[in-house]
Structure formats: structure tokens, C-alpha cells
Amino acid sequence: MTYRVVHYINQFFAGIGGEEQAGQKPLLKEGIVGPGQALAAEFGDKATIVATVVCGDGYFAENMDEATETIIGLIASCKADAVIAGPAFNAGRYGTACGAVCTAVKDRLAIPALTAMYPENPGVDLFRKETIIVETADSARGLRKAVPPMASILLKLLEGRELGLPAEEGYLPQGLRKNLFRAEPGAERAASMLVKKLRGEPFETEYPMPVFDRVPPAPALKDLKGARIALVTSGGIVPKGNPDHIEASSASRYGEYDISGVSDLTSADYATAHGGYDPTYADGDADRVLPVDVLREMEREGIFAKLHDLFYTTVGNGTPVAMAARFGREIAVKLREAAVDAVILTST
Amino acid sequence: MVKEIERAGFPVVHMCTIIPISQTVGANRIVPTIAIPHPFGDPTKSPEEEKALRRALVEKGLKALQTEITEQTVFND
Numbered sequence: 256m257t258y259r260v261v262h263y264i265n266q267f268f269a270g271i272g273g274e275e276q277a278g279q280k281p282l283l284k285e286g287i288v289g290p291g292q293a294l295a296a297e298f299g300d301k302a303t304i305v306a307t308v309v310c311g312d313g314y315f316a317e318n319m320d321e322a323t324e325t326i327i328g329l330i331a332s333c334k335a336d337a338v339i340a341g342p343a344f345n346a347g348r349y350g351t352a353c354g355a356v357c358t359a360v361k362d363r364l365a366i367p368a369l370t371a372m373y374p375e376n377p378g379v380d381l382f383r384k385e386t387i388i389v390e391t392a393d394s395a396r397g398l399r400k401a402v403p404p405m406a407s408i409l410l411k412l413l414e415g416r417e418l419g420l421p422a423e424e425g426y427l428p429q430g431l432r433k434n435l436f437r438a439e440p441g442a443e444r445a446a447s448m449l450v451k452k453l454r455g456e457p458f459e460t461e462y463p464m465p466v467f468d469r470v471p472p473a474p475a476l477k478d479l480k481g482a483r484i485a486l487v488t489s490g491g492i493v494p495k496g497n498p499d500h501i502e503a504s505s506a507s508r509y510g511e512y513d514i515s516g517v518s519d520l521t522s523a524d525y526a527t528a529h530g531g532y533d534p535t536y537a538d539g540d541a542d543r544v545l546p547v548d549v550l551r552e553m554e555r556e557g558i559f560a561k562l563h564d565l566f567y568t569t570v571g572n573g574t575p576v577a578m579a580a581r582f583g584r585e586i587a588v589k590l591r592e593a594a595v596d597a598v599i600l601t602s603t
Numbered sequence: 604m605v606k607e608i609e610r611a612g613f614p615v616v617h618m619c620t621i622i623p624i625s626q627t628v629g630a631n632r633i634v635p636t637i638a639i640p641h642p643f644g645d646p647t648k649s650p651e652e653e654k655a656l657r658r659a660l661v662e663k664g665l666k667a668l669q670t671e672i673t674e675q676t677v678f679n680d
Contacts, residue, residue: 316623347624377627470606472631473614475671484665487604490642536641542657543644549658559665569604583607590613597668599661600605600630602619603639 258302258413261330262291263340263356263370265349269309277313277348281325283332284309290398294339297406302413306333308356312348315355322352323359331364337413338364342371342401343378345393350378357386367412369426371401375576379427387412388427482596485563487586489571489579490544490603491529492520492537501570503530509569509582511589514562518551531572532603545601563595571602605630616664618642622677632667633677636660 266272266279268289287295288307295304308329315322330338338360340353350372357368371389372378379388387408391401404425411418421428437444444461451458476482493501499510517524520541527537527544542548545566554562567586571579590598606629609615617630620642625633636642643657667678 347621351623377623380627468606469629470610470631472672472674472676473609473612476614476665476668479665479669487608489604532640534640536644536646539646540644543641543646543653546643546657546661549654549661552658553661553665579604580607583604584611586604587608587611587613590608591611595613598608598613598615599664599668600608600615600617601636601642602617602621602625603642 257300258336258410259305259334260294260298260302260409261333261335261338262287262294262304262307263326263330263338263353264289264291264307264309265315265343265346265352266309266311267349269307271309271311274313277311279309279311280314281308281310281322281329283307283329290342290395290402293398293402294406297402298410301410302337302406304339305335310352312346312352315352316348319355323355326356327359327363330360335364335366337366337409338368339405339409340368340370342389342391342395342398342405343373343376344391344395344397345373345376347377350376351381352378354378354382354386354388358382361386367409369405369409369412371405373397374427383427384429387418387429389425390427476597478596479559480557482559483561483563483594484550484559485590485593485595485598486514486545486547486550486566487598487600488545488566488568488602489574490537490568490601491527491570491572492525492541492545492566492568493528495524495526497526497528501528501568503528503570504572504574506570506572506574507578509567509586511565511567513564514547514566515564517547519548520545527603529570529572529603537603544603546599550599563590563593565589565593614668616667616678618660618664626675626677629675631672631675632670633675634660634664634667635677635679 266276284307287304291304343350343353353370360368369387371391373393389404391397448458525541537544550562605617616632618634
């Protein structure tokens, strides 16, 4: 038999438009749209994409429950045997929507569903336990590679065949544990792992430790009147001309700039180096991103003791987490030396 | 950046527009702002109104910094 598959995509991949069309409400299109072509080719005659559900990423993010309800209704009306969503690559709202749709399909329609995205997509952490997520590259350039595992896993789920391990099949680990028999007992495997570790050779753990990357909240600021407040931003506000050449995306550095005596960030002296958002408003008045004017006012009124003379700035557009963490550590050392009490960090 | 600065012991308030990203990254004190290209402003308003809006947001941020919390908290009002 040929299975009936419904494909979920966003407004961009449907060719409706970019960010300006992100408010698109859910709609049903017959047959294949956009990346569905590649999936259909991979399915061959085993499955057919009977319809494509399209929803704007902005609309979904702002109306999650309502959007999910409508989308489930549209999918159910197609008498689908399975749903495939994305791939969403590294698009955060799209990934979240794909994960939410697949989870709802599984729970409410009791048919197989899967999606695909980049491991750092926020949708992964939110939905990896509930739905199968095929690993992809961070951009649509990875479509060709993403399609074969998406199709083969979906067919396996449809045919009720057992899935292999995540690494074998190409999906992201769901945190499930399975019992199995090994030829060597645990003690031997552990000893040989230890030997490899001592030799500095690569080895694969059988029990990866979970990463709880959370920092406990720091104690609240007790004495606002006596406090020194520092400003940090990922919104790319820099002295006009961007003297340190902070990159418009994937920043490799941050800037430290003196604002002592500055009571207003004017368009004559400050602008944003950030790519990826319309700079008109930040360039027109950088206080809209880094509120120096009102902080200065409050400092004069004695609401707090001092606005720190230096502010720290970088561009948070596509900047790797490891890089941002390094900036944070370095900035923290400087803030401590300057006896800063609390930090306002602004992001666009 | 938020997390590493907080790890060093400073209370940090993350004032931003895309709350889910801040939550995923792991900021602890989060204050929602106005819009991506102008978190502390609204170009449709007069400069005076805009500044008042900005001041109210910053006051909210300072209040968040003075609030004792035990887990990630979004300060909506």
C-alpha cells in the first residue's frame, strides 16, 4: 500500500514570504510544496505526500494552542497515515513549531510523526523526548543530507519496524535506555575504556552524563541606593564607525567603551553593528537598545549610586555559544575588578 | 554571556524581546521588552513618551535585580 503523508512547513519554505509573512495563519495546500519534493522522491512509491500544511513561524509562536488545534484539524481532514515536519535546520521558532506539531500528532491522532533540525535548535531541547528529530546541518544547504534518514525512519515507523540506535539511524538521542546483552561483561568493558582514556585514545561512554547547564540565580541586589550598575548588550551598540570591527554576525570579539560623562546615546556618536535586524531604530537612537539616557537620569536622582563608566557590547547574531560564554567570563572578571554590584544585559 | 556573568556572582537581569530564547539559554531574571529592533523604545511614539516607556522598563529591570528568586523568573509586571 502507499501511505498518505502530510508535510508541515513554514511560510518561508512554502514560498509565501520571509519575516514579513510570519503572521500567516495555518492553511492546507494539496500535494507537495517546496522541500516536500525531495522527501517525495525519497519515499518513491511507498508513501505519497497528499497535502502540505503551512503556518507562519510568528503566528505559531504567538498562538501556540490555537495554531496546534487548527493544524491538527487540517491534518485529520487528510486521513493521514503519518506526518513529517520541516526540516527546520537552525530556525528556532520553526523548530519549536515542528516539534509541537509532531508531538500533538502523536498524542492526538496516534499516527507516526517526525521532524528534523540542527542539534542547537531550541526545539530540540523542548521536544526531543516526545518526538523523533533527525539531525540536520544548521542551514537549508543540509537539505539533501537530511532527507534520506527522514524518509527511511518515517517508513520504518509506518511499517512498525524497530528503529536502531540514534547514531545508526541519524536521529537525535531521546534519552531512552534499552537493555541488551554484550559479549564482554561490564568490568572488562570498563577496564578497556579506562585503558583507552589513560592512553589518551578516543572511547565511547555507555552512559553519557546529562548536561545541566543551569546557573543558580545570584542573590538579589540589597542596596540599590549604593549600587554600581553596569550595562552589557548583545545588541551590537558601538561608537559610530565600529572602531573594533565587531562582526555583524558570528562575532569573534566584544567591545569595551567608556560612557563616563555621556548622558544620551545620540545618532551622531553611536550605532549598531548587529546584522539580522533592521538597524533603523537603533541607529536613530541607540538608547532604544542600551538605555543609557534613563540610567543616567536615575543616577542623577540618586536612585542608585553609579552607572559603571564602561559598557560591554557584542553582536548576538549567530554567535557560537562557546564564544559568548568566553565573552561572559572575561567581562565578569572586569566587572568584579571594577566593584560592580549588578548587571543589566540587553538583547535585541 | 548572561549565565557566565551570573556564575561569577553578579545578579543579572536579561532584558530582551524573545523570551523563549532567554529561557532556553538559562537567564534567571528575565524582563520582556518591546520589540526586536527597539527593545527599549517605540518609534511610533513621541520622544518624551518613548523615554517614559524606557524608564518604566529600566525600573522594572532594577526591581527584578532586587527580587530574591530561587528559579528562572519572567517579570511580566
